[in-house]
Amino acid sequence: MLKLDKKNIRELSLEELETFFATIGEKKFRARQVYEWLWLKPVVQFDEMTNLSKDLRQKLSEQFSLPALREDLTQHSMDGTLKSRFKTVDGHLVEGVLIPTDERRTACVSSQIGCSLSCKFCATGYMDRKRNLEFDEIYDEVVLINRQSEAVYGKKLTNIVFMGMGEPLLNYKNVLRAIEKITSPDGLGMSPRRITVSTAGVAKMIRQLGDDQVRFKLALxxxxxxxxxxxxxxxxxxxxxxxxxxxALNYFYQKTGNEITFEYILFKDFNDSLKDAEELVHLYRKVPADLMNIIEYNPIDNADFQKPDEDKVTQFMAFLERNRVNVRLRRSRGKDIDAACGQLANK
Known part of the structure; x- marks a missing residue:
């Protein structure tokens, strides 16, 4: 948890900001001005709120903190992917990725600084988990990547995937609160149907998503x-x-009717045989999944896994297709800058 000396101003609702300004003798409309600076055109310090007097900006800085995420370094891949390292107010680093295609511009965002799950094929899994990202830090990631999309490609983000560093369902409240703000008209106004939360599989929290009637997509x-x-x-x-x-996935679907996707990385001589494909078909039929994403493996320094030969991948895909699995091969983007699936580790 992020520790601050002063209250984070972004914890205040518009109504609470209005109350604060009334107590210091300021007009009510000032609250709306500040709220827009905080969420619609986010700034990293009070001095950037240029339509407020210097005296009022000073009062805000004395009363509140503004622990905004800052862009620390951005790398450009040969395929157009951008990987950014962001810095938190307490000095931690976390990564996010902009993945452009002809039809989409997708932000891959992180939910934790490091990860506690230790998946053997994932670079983040070899890092310690330092802390959860706060809801406004997650929101900042999306805003900063959206700015990059507009600056580099002249268009806003179309999609968001929680597939970066960390396990989103182990930071449940902050992830849901961030999505609430991302989809709010007072935030980015994005449709929840364009957001996918990916989990390594926390059954209890998948059920909680169903109980909370979330509207975004889920990937396992x-x-x-x-x-x-x-x-x-x-x-x-x-x-x-x-x-x-x-x-848990069946319960989630029963409660929400939202799309479910399976994510399956192919590892050479481990899970790429036709017997593995047969088991996958059997499992696929147990859940009302919309899609099976077969993912190209991206090598990392700490693991010995390898990518299967193309012939093996083709056979695996063909078997799934013959058995009426809605399957898609997801080619990796940003491999040359360690921005591809499983490679995020603040390198």
Whole structure:
């Protein structure tokens, strides 16, 4: 949790800001001006609120903190992908990615600084989890990546995926609060149908998403279709086995009707055989999933996994298609700057 000396001004609603300004003898409309600076055209310090008097800006800085995320470094990939390192007010670093295609501009955002799940194929999994990102820090990531999209490609973001550093469902309240602000007319006004939250599989919290009637899409990072193999690469499977995840996903769908996607990275000689594909088909039929994303593996320094040969990938895909699985091969973007799936580690 982020520790601050003064209250974070972005914890205040518009009504609470109006009350504050009334107590210091200022007009009510000042609250709306400040609210716009905080959310619609976010600034990193009070001095940037140029339609306020210097005296009023000083009063705000004395009363409140503004722990905004700042862009620290941005790398440009040969394929047009941008990876940004952001710095928090307490000095931590976290990464986010802008992935452009002809039809879309997608922000891949992080929810934690580091990660506690230790997935064997993921660079972030080899880092310690320092803390959760606060809701406004997650919002800042999206705003900063949106600015990049407008500056580089002349167009706003079309989609957001919570597939960066950390496990979103282990930062549940902040992720949902950030999405609430991202989709609010007082925020970015983005449709929740254009947001996907990806989880390594926290069954209890998947059920909670159903109870909370969320409107965004859900993706499960599966990567193996039986417990023995999944346990080997994803320790979270010990406490969240495949059966519990299938039950939770069905509950989520029953409550929300929202799209569910399976994410499956192919690892050479580990989960790429036709027997693995057969098990995957069997599992796919247990859940009303819309899509199976087969993902190209991206090598990292700490792991010995390799990418399968193209022939193996083609056979695997063909088997799924023959068995009426709605499957898509997701080619990696930004590999040359360590921005691809599983590579985020503040390098």
């Amino acid at each position: 990072s599966l990567h193996a279709a039986n417990d023995a193999k999944r346990h080997e690469i994803m320790p979270i499977n010990d406490s969240n086995d495949i059966k519990s995840l299938v039950d």
